[in-house]
Amino acid sequence: xxxxxxxxxxxxxxxxxxxxxxxxxxxxxxxxxxxxxxxxxxxxxxxxxxxxxxxxxxxxxxxxxxxxxxxxxxxxxxxxxxxxxxxxxxxxxxxxxxxxxxxxxxxxxxxxxxxxxxxxxxxxxxxxxxxxxxxxxxxxxxxxxxxxxxxxxxxxxxxxxxxxxxxxxxxxxxxxxxxxxxxxxxxxxx
Numbered sequence: 001x002x003x004x005x006x007x008x009x010x011x012x013x014x015x016x017x018x019x020x021x022x023x024x025x026x027x028x029x030x031x032x033x034x035x036x037x038x039x040x041x042x043x044x045x046x047x048x049x050x051x052x053x054x055x056x057x058x059x060x061x062x063x064x065x066x067x068x069x070x071x072x073x074x075x076x077x078x079x080x081x082x083x084x085x086x087x088x089x090x091x092x093x094x095x096x097x098x099x100x101x102x103x104x105x106x107x108x109x110x111x112x113x114x115x116x117x118x119x120x121x122x123x124x125x126x127x128x129x130x131x132x133x134x135x136x137x138x139x140x141x142x143x144x145x146x147x148x149x150x151x152x153x154x155x156x157x158x159x160x161x162x163x164x165x166x167x168x169x170x171x172x173x174x175x176x177x178x179x180x181x182x183x184x185x186x187x188x189x190x
Contacts, residue, residue, distance in 0.1 A: 009098075017181050018102075020188050021075050033102070034071040037078075037109045037130075038152045039095070041067045041088045042159075046168045053168075054085025058114075064168045064176060066159070067091040069099070069109075072148075074155045076184050077102065081176045088114045096127050103128045110135055110148055158187050 022032035043056040046063040055062045065086055069078035080095035092115060096103065109124060110133045121132040135146045159165050162183040170176040 013178065013181060013185070017185050020185060021077070024075055024188055025071070025073070028073065033105050034077055035105050035107045036072055037069045037103070037106050038072070038149065039067070039069045039092050039109055039111050039115070040149070040152045040156070041065050041091055042156050043084050044168050049171055050168055051171045052083050052173050054083030056084040064173065065091050066180060067095045068152060068155060069095060070152050070155050072151060074151045075188070076155065079177055079180050081173045081180070083173070089117070089120045093120065093123050096124060100128055103130070106130045108133055112149060159183055
């Protein structure tokens with residue numbers, strides 16, 4: 001089997017991805033690893049070729065869920081893809097556990113109101129030792145995003161510009177993850 005198709009976190013594409021993110025952070029005068037994350041999930045419709053799908057009842061979408069963790073510049077720090085029926089909190093918990101070795105310096109994680117609850121906050125505290133900050137939208141008009149959360153919405157917008165990612169066209173979840181990684185890598189190298 002081709003190395004790029006295996007779900008390997010230490011494969012050449014993922015290593016190049018991590019090095020590119022670290023280089024961009026360093027070139028901006030920042031530490032190569034972040035201490036602050038913004039976390040969110042996006043539900044995306046499937047095409048008929050996808051093997052894995054689930055129904056997200058909150059967004060009324062049958063497909064997959066992309067969970068991203070980005071720094072305050074919008075650079076991706078963690079990517080995780082699940083079926084659509086997985087809750088945002090469970091998908092975020094899986095992302096944090098998968099990338100716990102990368103997030104050991106993270107002190108705070110900003111999330112939206114969908115991640116409220118002591119269970120999620122204690123899981124974040126136990127897995128990576130970070131505090132959870134819930135972004136409040138009470139000050140803004142309906143449909144607007146707080147300025148700090150705009151960063152992750154912009155990152156999702158970058159993905160939407162890739163024709164292959166406007167819907168999930170992949171059969172396997174790990175292939176979707178790889179396509180997201182390649183899209184971000186392409187964007188960062190421009």
